[in-house]
Amino acid sequence: MRVEIWSDIACPWCYVGKARFEKALRDFPYRDEVEVVHRSFELDPGRAKDDVQPVIAMLTKKYGMSAAQAEAGEDNLGAQAAAEGLDYRTRGRDHGSTFDMHRLLHFAKEQGRQEQLLDLLYRANFAEERSLFDGDERLVELAVAAGLEAAAVRAVLADAEAYADDVRADEREAAQLGASGVPFFVLDRTYGVSGAQPAEVFAQALSQAYGERPPLEIVDGGEGADACGPDGCAVPQH
Amino acid sequence: MRVEIWSDIACPWCYVGKARFEKALRDFPYRDEVEVVHRSFELDPGRAKDDVQPVIAMLTKKYGMSAAQAEAGEDNLGAQAAAEGLDYRTRGRDHGSTFDMHRLLHFAKEQGRQEQLLDLLYRANFAEERSLFDGDERLVELAVAAGLEAAAVRAVLADAEAYADDVRADEREAAQLGASGVPFFVLDRTYGVSGAQPAEVFAQALSQAYGERPPLEIVDGGEGADACGPDGCAVPQH
Numbered sequence: 001m002r003v004e005i006w007s008d009i010a011c012p013w014c015y016v017g018k019a020r021f022e023k024a025l026r027d028f029p030y031r032d033e034v035e036v037v038h039r040s041f042e043l044d045p046g047r048a049k050d051d052v053q054p055v056i057a058m059l060t061k062k063y064g065m066s067a068a069q070a071e072a073g074e075d076n077l078g079a080q081a082a083a084e085g086l087d088y089r090t091r092g093r094d095h096g097s098t099f100d101m102h103r104l105l106h107f108a109k110e111q112g113r114q115e116q117l118l119d120l121l122y123r124a125n126f127a128e129e130r131s132l133f134d135g136d137e138r139l140v141e142l143a144v145a146a147g148l149e150a151a152a153v154r155a156v157l158a159d160a161e162a163y164a165d166d167v168r169a170d171e172r173e174a175a176q177l178g179a180s181g182v183p184f185f186v187l188d189r190t191y192g193v194s195g196a197q198p199a200e201v202f203a204q205a206l207s208q209a210y211g212e213r214p215p216l217e218i219v220d221g222g223e224g225a226d227a228c229g230p231d232g233c234a235v236p237q238h
Numbered sequence: 239m240r241v242e243i244w245s246d247i248a249c250p251w252c253y254v255g256k257a258r259f260e261k262a263l264r265d266f267p268y269r270d271e272v273e274v275v276h277r278s279f280e281l282d283p284g285r286a287k288d289d290v291q292p293v294i295a296m297l298t299k300k301y302g303m304s305a306a307q308a309e310a311g312e313d314n315l316g317a318q319a320a321a322e323g324l325d326y327r328t329r330g331r332d333h334g335s336t337f338d339m340h341r342l343l344h345f346a347k348e349q350g351r352q353e354q355l356l357d358l359l360y361r362a363n364f365a366e367e368r369s370l371f372d373g374d375e376r377l378v379e380l381a382v383a384a385g386l387e388a389a390a391v392r393a394v395l396a397d398a399e400a401y402a403d404d405v406r407a408d409e410r411e412a413a414q415l416g417a418s419g420v421p422f423f424v425l426d427r428t429y430g431v432s433g434a435q436p437a438e439v440f441a442q443a444l445s446q447a448y449g450e451r452p453p454l455e456i457v458d459g460g461e462g463a464d465a466c467g468p469d470g471c472a473v474p475q476h
Binding site for chain 2: 002008011012013014016017032033043059062063072073076077080109110111112165169172173176177178180181182183184186188189190191192193194195196197201204205208213214215216217218219220224225226227228229230231232233234235
């Protein structure tokens with residue numbers, strides 16, 4: 001079974017939802033048959049690379065909240081994160097473009113290091129004092145810690161189009177699948193879970209997707225299959 | 239869209255079918271949204287690692303063919319391969335266990351080198367004079383040519399259990415999906431194509447899977463989703 005998770009590094013519920021999903025996955029009896037793939041989604045796709053501002057300031061400006069409301073929201077999110085055993089810095093976090101991070105996550109996927117990099121990006125954004133949006137070298141350090149080669153990472157960052165189409169394709173696909181927010185979980189392209197649901201909901205979705213797989217619809221050309229099986233290979237008749 | 243292809247390196251129709259599928263994929267307008275994953279399937283899972291014999295001898299012994307029948311089958315397969323632009327050595331090819339190759343393909347997948355390694359394994363088995371079943375160093379050379387590190391490859395080969403569960407899980411899944419022979423293509427876990435069908439059949443399956451995706455069935459806990467979207471992040475109410 002494959003679980004695809006659309007998320008943004010700048011999304012607190014994605015950080016929390018990942019932990020809740022992983023809790024369900026740890027207890028899922030067929031966890032070894034589950035492959036997890038992370039997909040790109042930007043909450044703020046129009047933001048310029050050099051446009052970084054404190055989260056609280058962004059919230060008050062973009063959504064018209066008072067500073068007290070914005071801070072209460074962060075406190076609430078921090079409590080939800082803490083309940084999952086996650087560190088969460090409720091003050092002083094920055095907001096900025098995550099496009100380059102998503103490009104790097106696609107590169108990391110090719111190198112088998114996507115999960116490691118995403119965890120480090122979340123941690124850097126939500127739990128560490130130093131801003132995640134502190135220039136390319138900040139990302140290089142995190143990527144190297146995730147097991148990627150510094151020179152290769154710098155090359156990806158320097159070429160603004162590297163993996164950019166992969167990010168955009170993920171975002172198009174999210175829209176096609178009906179995701180308007182994140183995190184958004186898709187199981188075998190059949191079941192969807194929207195948001196950081198409790199672990200029990202993820203457990204239910206995993207069981208349902210695993211147990212109720214409909215049979216495949218076979219597409220063929222009306223002829224027998226040229227295939228090899230336990231009784232040998234078909235010999236071509238055409 | 240994701241296409242999973244179950245195949246065996248020892249399967250001539252898998253070698254031919256891969257080329258036919260790729261022809262269809264090249265002409266598919268949404269090819270950039272298609273991800274291909276190769277899955278393990280052994281035609282001869284009980285074969286010991288050191289039990290290598292010429293294909294013609296295996297065919298006469300295992301399936302009771304005459305040598306002339308076995309050779310005619312190879313000639314036919316060679317003609318089908320040639321029609322796809324593939325080299326095919328119709329005489330002198332060996333048959334042996336492919337378990338270690340499948341283990342390596344899973345390692346290569348983690349490293350983003352699965353496709354490269356599979357192509358080199360097919361080529362070595364069906365087109366090159368030197369036997370593919372010529373010991374571990376033969377596999378190390380091919381894996382290095384696919385971009386993997388020699389020491390890491392040797393470590394995988396030396397540990398008979400490394401990635402062995404991944405191979406077995408793929409094989410269990412093939413059975414669950416109803417595949418009794420290979421190649422077996424599965425599109426988004428919804429459509430199946432059995433055998434080395436003509437490129438037109440793959441083109442039809444790709445279009446069908448792409449165009450007719452049913453909407454996701456949403457699994458939730460009956461509550462609103464804790465998610466972030468263009469209008470900000472939900473504030474926890476519970």
